[in-house]
Amino acid sequence: MERTRSGRRSPPPKKRSSKPRATIESxxxxxxxxxxxxxxxFDLVRCSAVCKSWNAIINRCKLLQxxxxxxxGFSNTSGSSLRLHLExxxxxxxxxxxxESRIDIDQWKAHSVGVDQCRMKRGLILTGVGDKVMxxxxxxxxxxVEEYSLPNAASLVDFDFDESKIVGLVGTRICIWRRNxxxxxxxxxxxxxxxxxxxxxFDPEAVVGCEDGTARVFDMYxxxxxxxxxxxxxxxxxxxxxxxQLIISGxxxxxxxxxxxxxxxxxxxxxxxDCTGIxxxxxxxxxxxxxxxTTAGYASCWDxxxxxxxxxxRISPNVVYSLQHxxxxxxxxxxxxxxxxxxxxxxxxxxxxxxxxMDIGSASSSSNKVSGVIxxxxxxxxxxxxxxxxIPKTIRPPITCLAVGMKKVVTTHNSKYIRLWKFNYxxxxx
Numbered sequence: 379m380e381r382t383r384s385g386r387r388s389p390p391p392k393k394r395s396s397k398p399r400a401t402i403e404s405x406x407x408x409x410x411x412x413x414x415x416x417x418x419x420f421d422l423v424r425c426s427a428v429c430k431s432w433n434a435i436i437n438r439c440k441l442l443q444x445x446x447x448x449x450x451g452f453s454n455t456s457g458s459s460l461r462l463h464l465e466x467x468x469x470x471x472x473x474x475x476x477x478e479s480r481i482d483i484d485q486w487k488a489h490s491v492g493v494d495q496c497r498m499k500r501g502l503i504l505t506g507v508g509d510k511v512m513x514x515x516x517x518x519x520x521x522x523v524e525e526y527s528l529p530n531a532a533s534l535v536d537f538d539f540d541e542s543k544i545v546g547l548v549g550t551r552i553c554i555w556r557r558n559x560x561x562x563x564x565x566x567x568x569x570x571x572x573x574x575x576x577x578x579x580f581d582p583e584a585v586v587g588c589e590d591g592t593a594r595v596f597d598m599y600x601x602x603x604x605x606x607x608x609x610x611x612x613x614x615x616x617x618x619x620x621x622x623q624l625i626i627s628g629x630x631x632x633x634x635x636x637x638x639x640x641x642x643x644x645x646x647x648x649x650x651x652d653c654t655g656i657x658x659x660x661x662x663x664x665x666x667x668x669x670x671x672t673t674a675g676y677a678s679c680w681d682x683x684x685x686x687x688x689x690x691x692r693i694s695p696n697v698v699y700s701l702q703h704x705x706x707x708x709x710x711x712x713x714x715x716x717x718x719x720x721x722x723x724x725x726x727x728x729x730x731x732x733x734x735x736m737d738i739g740s741a742s743s744s745s746n747k748v749s750g751v752i753x754x755x756x757x758x759x760x761x762x763x764x765x766x767x768x769i770p771k772t773i774r775p776p777i778t779c780l781a782v783g784m785k786k787v788v789t790t791h792n793s794k795y796i797r798l799w800k801f802n803y804x805x806x807x808x
Contacts, residue, residue, distance in 0.1 A: 481757025587614030628656025671698030714777025
């Protein structure tokens with residue numbers, strides 16, 4: 379022992395334990411099951427998504443089924459009814475989050491020049507149109523995981539992606555990038571491909587909306603144009619495809635037409651020519667509803683089962699650039715446009731449930747990530763009578779495109795920056 383200045387002997391240093399620190403992975407599966415059994419239903423669902431081992435324990439012990447039966451007074455339940463309940467619960471949480479929860483906005487520099495398109499799937503965001511590259515971002519840490527260069531000097535018009543490939547409309551050609559880095563480009567058939575304005579694909583076909591009012595259908599693997607369908611007497615400005623092989627298209631003169639991939643003619647018209655052009659379209663296969671945004675600020679809805687209009691609401695005095703909904707969600711619709719306000723609508727009535735902008739007075743912070751500086755701000759919900767023109771345009775740049783995920787929305791603004799709106803839901807709302 380060593381003596382201190384006061385003459386007292388200092389206690390001997392404590393020996394570090396040679397035993398490894400206990401972690402939850404070191405616990406027996408039965409013990410973990412007992413811990414999980416004390417959780418509520420939604421917390422248990424969250425734990426089942428953490429890792430494979432936790433999911434296996436929860437499934438083996440049938441904790442979700444037992445708790446579901448307890449909550450609803452059933453003696454037994456099938457796997458299908460449980461899945462339906464989980465989906466309903468998730469959609470309910472998603473709606474409450476978009477409508478009422480706190481909003482955090484993360485913003486980062488994604489490109490060296492302005493881009494105005496984005497897509498979001500499975501925790502990944504793809505951005506482009508305006509730059510000579512497309513970039514794929516991970517939502518975890520906002521890291522750029524892949525980059526795709528455009529061929530030659532052609533400009534990117536539209537794009538979409540899935541787990542194996544990216545399909546883009548580049549000039550008058552369709553280009554396919556494999557996620558493994560290989561690229562395939564095929565030109566128009568004998569120069570008959572007019573200027574393309576929009577593109578959607580549903581394997582194995584890609585459909586291009588053209589300036590001459592036609593929709594051209596390409597087989598992505600044989601690289602041939604299989605159909606040319608006359609959709610409108612004006613340029614096709616927006617497209618949406620359904621799983622039952624329907625092409626839904628909007629024109630610059632305001633008409634909306636439907637055609638089948640199995641035929642080369644229009645089969646129905648939802649909306650005739652109007653003074654307001656169609657800027658964006660969205661189709662919900664769960665409810666069979668079609669949504670449209672116009673150049674005059676209107677959002678509209680039609681039911682494909684009856685071919686009738688359900689509602690039309692002027693949500694903005696200016697252009698609506700983009701509207702989307704979460705997959706399988708039949709409740710909410712997120713809309714963005716030139717006024718820079720992010721709006722949440724009820725899909726069934728057109729009622730505006732919430733209006734959101736970035737809070738100019740919120741305390742912002744930044745952190746260095748792999749992608750650079752991440753600016754963090756809070757979002758603010760606007761009252762129904764709020765004068766939008768009094769809000770500085772610097773905090774509400776035009777929303778040129780948006781994509782919707784579970785309790786989150788990503789937006790582009792024809793700038794170098796991407797915004798991710800995170801709706802931080804609390805269980806107190808249920």
